[in-house]
Each structure stands twice: as C-alpha cells, then as structure tokens.
Amino acid sequence: MALQEVLSTLVSSTESMPNATFKNSEGPAPRPHHEGSQSDLKSLLLTLLSFSALQDWIKLIIIGGFFEAARRVAMSLYSQLLNTFFITVSFEEDDPSYDWMMVWLSKQKTWNKARQYQVSTKSFGLDNLAIAIPGDDDEHTGNSSRKLAYLPSTSSSYSLWYKRHWITVSRQRTVGSFTESLVLSIFARSHTVLNEILRDAKQQYTSSQEHKISIYICDKSNSWRLAATRPKRPLHSIVLEPGVKELLVDDARDFLDNKSWYVDRGIPFRRGYLLYGAPGSGKTSTIHSIAGELGLDVYIISLSRAGLDDSSLSELVSDLPERCIALMEDIDAAFHHGINREAKTNVGDTNRRDFSSSRLSLSGLLNALDGVGAQEGRILYATTNKYLNLDPALCRPGRMDIHVEFRLASKFQTYELFRRFYLPSGAAEDIDVNDEDEDEDEKGSDGEGSDSGYGESLDGDANDSEMSLLMSSSDRPPEREFSMAALQGYLMGYKIRPFEAVRDILGWLEAEKEKQKLHQRGAAPKSLAQLAPVALDTKSETHQLPTPLTPTSPIRRDHCIDG
Numbered sequence: 001m002a003l004q005e006v007l008s009t010l011v012s013s014t015e016s017m018p019n020a021t022f023k024n025s026e027g028p029a030p031r032p033h034h035e036g037s038q039s040d041l042k043s044l045l046l047t048l049l050s051f052s053a054l055q056d057w058i059k060l061i062i063i064g065g066f067f068e069a070a071r072r073v074a075m076s077l078y079s080q081l082l083n084t085f086f087i088t089v090s091f092e093e094d095d096p097s098y099d100w101m102m103v104w105l106s107k108q109k110t111w112n113k114a115r116q117y118q119v120s121t122k123s124f125g126l127d128n129l130a131i132a133i134p135g136d137d138d139e140h141t142g143n144s145s146r147k148l149a150y151l152p153s154t155s156s157s158y159s160l161w162y163k164r165h166w167i168t169v170s171r172q173r174t175v176g177s178f179t180e181s182l183v184l185s186i187f188a189r190s191h192t193v194l195n196e197i198l199r200d201a202k203q204q205y206t207s208s209q210e211h212k213i214s215i216y217i218c219d220k221s222n223s224w225r226l227a228a229t230r231p232k233r234p235l236h237s238i239v240l241e242p243g244v245k246e247l248l249v250d251d252a253r254d255f256l257d258n259k260s261w262y263v264d265r266g267i268p269f270r271r272g273y274l275l276y277g278a279p280g281s282g283k284t285s286t287i288h289s290i291a292g293e294l295g296l297d298v299y300i301i302s303l304s305r306a307g308l309d310d311s312s313l314s315e316l317v318s319d320l321p322e323r324c325i326a327l328m329e330d331i332d333a334a335f336h337h338g339i340n341r342e343a344k345t346n347v348g349d350t351n352r353r354d355f356s357s358s359r360l361s362l363s364g365l366l367n368a369l370d371g372v373g374a375q376e377g378r379i380l381y382a383t384t385n386k387y388l389n390l391d392p393a394l395c396r397p398g399r400m401d402i403h404v405e406f407r408l409a410s411k412f413q414t415y416e417l418f419r420r421f422y423l424p425s426g427a428a429e430d431i432d433v434n435d436e437d438e439d440e441d442e443k444g445s446d447g448e449g450s451d452s453g454y455g456e457s458l459d460g461d462a463n464d465s466e467m468s469l470l471m472s473s474s475d476r477p478p479e480r481e482f483s484m485a486a487l488q489g490y491l492m493g494y495k496i497r498p499f500e501a502v503r504d505i506l507g508w509l510e511a512e513k514e515k516q517k518l519h520q521r522g523a524a525p526k527s528l529a530q531l532a533p534v535a536l537d538t539k540s541e542t543h544q545l546p547t548p549l550t551p552t553s554p555i556r557r558d559h560c561i562d563g
C-alpha cells in the first residue's frame, strides 16, 4: 500500500511539474532524449525525498520493523518454550554415541508404523545380528551376510514414546559438512529420562560387543573412526614360548590397575611395547588377542599414511581415549631408510628421512609418543621386522618399555600348533601348555563333549597322545626355519587330515626350501610363489638380533612396574 502511494505520488508530481524549462517563445520544441531522462530522474529523486514520501518511508520501516520484531519474539518464545519442556540432544556421526543411538532407534517398535524411513544394512560396528527387522528369516540363524534395519530417514522427523515421554527424532546434515547428526527432543523437564536412554543405548550396544574388539582408524579429516569390530581372539590360540603371553598380559593389566602409583611418583602414565622379529611369527595376532583379553579397543596409527605429518600425528595421539591400545605396525615403514639418526640422507637433515608420501620426522614421532600432548593411560604396541634399523631414542624405556622378540617357529611352537589345530573344537582353550599331564585328562572329556568343528571328523581319531607321537618323529619341521604363519598355511590344506599332514610334511619342507632358494636368487617365478604360503627365511636378519627369548627369560624388561 505504502509503495503504491509513493508510486502514485511520483506519477502525479511528475505530471504537475512546471515544464518551463522546456518552453521557449516560439512554442514547444522537441526535447533531446538525454535531457528528458535527466529531468525525470531528478524529479523522481525530488519526489522520493519530499516530505510526504518521507512520511511513507517511515511508515514502511515502522511496519516492517514491527513484523520482524514480532517474528523474533515469537521465535525466541517458541525456543524458550521448547527449552522449558523439551530436552534437545544431538549426536554427531563421528562420535561412538551416534552408533549407540542408531542401534537403539533401530530396535524401537515405532519404525514398524513409520510411513517414511531409511532401510539400512549398516551394522554400526556391531555384528550383523545386532540390528534386524522383525520377522527377518535369518534373524536368529545368522545365515544372512547382512541384516536390514529401519532407521529414521534424513528427510523426515519422527515421534516416539519412551517410558511415557514423547520424543521427536530427526537426522540433520550440517551444511558444507559430510557428516550428519541425530537430534532427539525429549518432552521432559529432568535429565533422568535422557540418562536412561543413554544408559539403555550404551548397554544394548556394549552387550552385543562383549565378545568383540573395536578397531579404529583415522579418517581423511584426521579424526578417529570405527573401522571394524572383530571377534576376540582367545589368548590360548597364540602359541609362543611358555610364559611370554602371560608376562605381556600381566604387565599390561598391572599397568592399567596402577594409575595412582604413576601419578604419585610423577611418572607419565603410559606403557610401550615393541614386538619385533620374523614376519608371520604372531606379533599382530598377539596384540589383538591381548586387546580382547583386557577389553581394550585398538587404534591403528598408520605412520606411512599419505599426508601424515608431525602435527597431525600429535593431534591423533592426543585424541586417543584414556584406556586403549594404540598400534603402530611396521614402525620402520614410515621412513624409507629406517628410523635411525645415523642413516644418511641427501638433504643433509639427519632428522628427516625420505618421505615421499608421509611427511613425518623422527622428532615428530618421538614428541607424539611422550611429548606434552601425548595421551595418558594408553598402551602403545609397535611392531617391526627390522629391529636394528630403529633409532635408540625410539626404543628407550619410557617410549618402548618392553621389547619382545618373535622368532621363527621353535619345536615347541610347531608341536603346539599341530596339536591345537587337530584337537576337537573347544578342547584347546582348556589346555595349559605348561602342564602336559593335565592335558591328557582334559582332552578326553572335552573331546567327547564337542558338538561341532573339525575335531569330530578327524581321520583315524587322532588324539593328543597320537599327535605327540607323530610330532615327535623326525618328520617334524626343523627348529627356527619356518614361520608360524607358513606352518599354519600348510595345515590349512589338511584341515581334517592330521596323519596326512604329518606324512606329507617332509615333501612340503623340501618344496619350501627349494622355493626359498629360488627366491633368494631372485628367480622365483610368480606362479610358484603364489602356489602356497611361502615360509620366509629371515635367518639372515634374526641372527643379527639380540639374544633370542628363552623360556626362562623371555622378555627384556627395561622398566618394570613394582606396584
């Protein structure tokens, strides 16, 4: 209306304007076009700035301002109202609580009635049975490789009831971000119901995680992301020299239980283990098994990741949770010439190695391990096949407190691997490798009770004593010549044929040695190398390593916990 008034004023004032300027004594003459438009503009401005138009402007501003203020007041009243009666909570996609809530939501009956939802096969870090649509045929059998779940779709908002509280749910994607957040508004005044929901969600999630460990890796934005969950590997399935596993587990457990001891003495509450030695000797498997035993999640720090530099490594390490296992595999791999200050470089900087993809320096790594930003409470495991290439600063106590060498399979390990491979399922876990006498009794009873697995269908009913007899023969693989991984690979071809496995082992040994010779000469044909797992001969490397483990003194302990 006001605008119309202004326009009409404009038109009328233009019409009523004296046109003396354009008249001369000889009567009206045609005005040049540019003169006309100039005067039109001038008159327009005059009209707009005239007192009557100004009044209209003011009216316009006041009315507009009033409506805007009213809108803002209404919005603020609405949000105050929401805040008074609703608790609004959001869960970011990259946070573990988002996974808990998604699993919790997928189990709510509300989704059966929803008219719009998203169907997902994502398991949110759980085993596939953790989320499933009701009536799914494979829900209880576990036959399906993937399960389906109803989840809130991003385009809608939903409402559901939880313990007589009304809840609205929506998934929102932040503009300019790849991640989304889940927003819950709960009609409640106290936080009790929110706490109950969070407890429920976490409990549901962790109970299905009981027999699993979570593996985290870092994503492109340098934050930790759940990559996978794996079933816990029982410690008894790792065959090391007697006492080594137990010492590692006890030391880590002792560390975790004695935070105050460290604090009282001003010692940084961190523990580092360096597992080094032959490839395929069980370093990684041992770490995963210990993580399961201690109930810790594993955070993999890949030092050779493209783009990783000192500051991003330090950021990653400081973002680790307090109780966890940080795993640096092949710690020498980030530096092409090995982590060693003495190694020569072209650029003359002894602290920086050839880093075509990773821009990490040794000092950056050392700072990340025990600098001011380093996380307290974490257990670090580092593995390497090239122990001698490591810089002494990296291996010193405080950074790597315990060093354990993993060697090629000993006779004891070979025997144990064979024995465990062919024992009936379930029997192996009750075996104490240090107590051979007990094994005899346990084997008998457990073997009978076993209801599945290969143990039942062993050819010729191989039992423990028969296996001992077979393995004590001269056919047994020689000491420290083959890795446990190679032996395991061989046995995989004889899953239910222990006698044949023992019978054929001599031939396999010969073939492997032949392959190794070819390999050493650099003439191993590709197809041959791919035929069977190659037993890697690291003799040349291991003979340089420090004194190997013995059953009596398996670990070189540079720092020990007394508390």
Ligand SMILES: Nc1ncnc2c1ncn2[C@@H]1O[C@H](COP(=O)(O)OP(=O)(O)OP(=O)(O)O)[C@@H](O)[C@H]1O
Residues within 6 Å of the ligand: 237, 238, 239, 240, 277, 278, 279, 280, 281, 282, 283, 284, 285, 286, 383, 384, 385, 406, 484, 485, 486, 488
């Ligand atoms: N001591 C062992 N006891 C039982 N299984 C073993 C042992 N060592 C190796 N294995 C088996 O061999 C395979 C490879 O083992 P693993 O990856 O732990 O070796 P690794 O020492 O970490 O090798 P790499 O140095 O090449 O990374 C696994 O499947 C594991 O089950």
